Amino acid sequence: MKPIQMKICSNQQVSQRYWHMKVDASELTEPVMPGQFFQLRCGHDLNPFLRRPFSIYRINREEKTLEFLYLVKGAGTQRLTLMQAGDSVDVFGPLGTPFVLEDEWKTILLLARGVGIATLAALAQDAAEKGVQAVAILSARSRNDLLAAETLQGFGAKVLFVTDEEQTSGVDSVREQIESLLAEHPIQAAFTCGSKRLSRLLQEITAQHGIPGQIALEEHMGCAMGVCFACVCDVRDGEYLKTVRVCKEGPVFPLEKVVLG
Ligand SMILES: Cc1cc2nc3c(=O)[nH]c(=O)nc-3n(C[C@H](O)[C@H](O)[C@H](O)COP(=O)(O)OP(=O)(O)OC[C@H]3O[C@@H](n4cnc5c(N)ncnc54)[C@H](O)[C@@H]3O)c2cc1C
Missing domain, CATH: 2.40.30.10 (Translation factors)
Structure with a gap:
């Protein structure tokens, strides 16, 4: 390349x-x-x-x-x-590695914060092209930062907004939103990017509901070719922890495996 x-x-x-x-x-x-x-x-x-x-x-x-x-x-x-x-x-x-959309998934949940919205927009586009319904919770400092929302809506995604400005972006409030989306929609997989706090929440909820999840990590990078090891993180490998490079083995990982410090 x-x-x-x-x-x-x-x-x-x-x-x-x-x-x-x-x-x-x-x-x-x-x-x-x-x-x-x-x-x-x-x-x-x-x-x-x-x-x-x-x-x-x-x-x-x-x-x-x-x-x-x-x-x-x-x-x-x-x-x-x-x-x-x-x-x-x-x-x-x-x-890096892409998100994977399994053929049998017909409804997916997207949870993004800040620039993570940019990363999940491409997935919403892919989902729309494959006839998969996306429901999304987008979190940002203010409504002004939620510009990608229109892009997601353009792809037919149902989009909920939470913002710091409106004090709706706290973990408890997002937990309620996710639980009601899970009650309303037959969600088969969940995807997240942009916030370790929200990703930890999604990790917990997807584990409780037995739903597979994927996360795109955004660590500081040096070479981005797997040589410098600037962007490492830990993932669970059975009972052990394994250190992996976000640029090479990621940035997309199974949500349940990532150790979110
Ligand atoms: C795989 C990947 C995908 C990304 N996709 C996007 C994207 O689509 N849109 C987007 O706006 N940004 C994205 N980012 C983040 C983007 O790369 C950084 O914001 C950018 O490198 C900052 O460069 P800078 O020179 O402007 O700021 P710098 O001067 O390098 O940094 C400014 C501040 O931001 C912090 N910072 C820099 N990089 C990161 C990082 N990766 N994570 C957390 N803090 C950081 C620095 O510590 C510093 O405090 C992505 C990062 C990764 C690793």
Whole structure:
């Protein structure tokens, strides 16, 4: 796999803290799956030196474009906002393991917080294409950060919102929401990204209900190729703990196996 220069179709601010980038992926030969990520060079020089990882937000197969939704955090993402339509961005990927949608699943639950919403949007798209009903709980600081909600609704997902601003995003409140969704819908699998606190909650609830779960982890990464071991986490392997690399063995893992510290 080699880095590819992808032409930027658009790169726009879509809310107070989030930006959206669409790139021309016609040169990409490998298939892209929800849950996988790309390493983007956030400028035309080596500043910052390390690429930054971003999940795939939308895959437009006919148009041969890819979309990323990113939160402006530090030097890398700030520099990414300076790139304009017509510029090229140096992209490496797709990397990592994807989410798996089993054929027999007809209804799934998505639980996302913050930028985790971007990661689960691609899964909602895949679910819609396969005729799977998605029900989602999206958690964010404020309604202004819930912009991907419309994307999920566009894919036919039923979406509930919880926010810090409205004091609806606490664990107890989300627990109630999940339990009522489980009572209302025949949910066969659950997926999460973006919050260890909510993932622990989902781990507990899915274990109680005997529902399989998958989690996409977002750890700090160095090389993202499995060499530097900057992004390790622990997973349960029988009665033992095993240390794995999020970039290589993940970022998607079975929810019940991940040790969420
Ligand atoms: C597999 C994967 C997929 C991701 N997908 C997305 C995505 O779709 N959209 C998106 O906006 N972001 C995503 N992220 C997070 C994104 O990579 C970081 O926000 C970005 O690298 C920050 O770069 P920066 O140079 O702007 O900030 P930096 O200067 O590198 O960091 C700013 C602050 O954020 C913290 N930080 C940086 N990276 C992470 C991280 N991975 N987890 C927790 N804290 C971090 C730093 O400690 C620092 O405090 C993903 C991360 C991973 C590992």
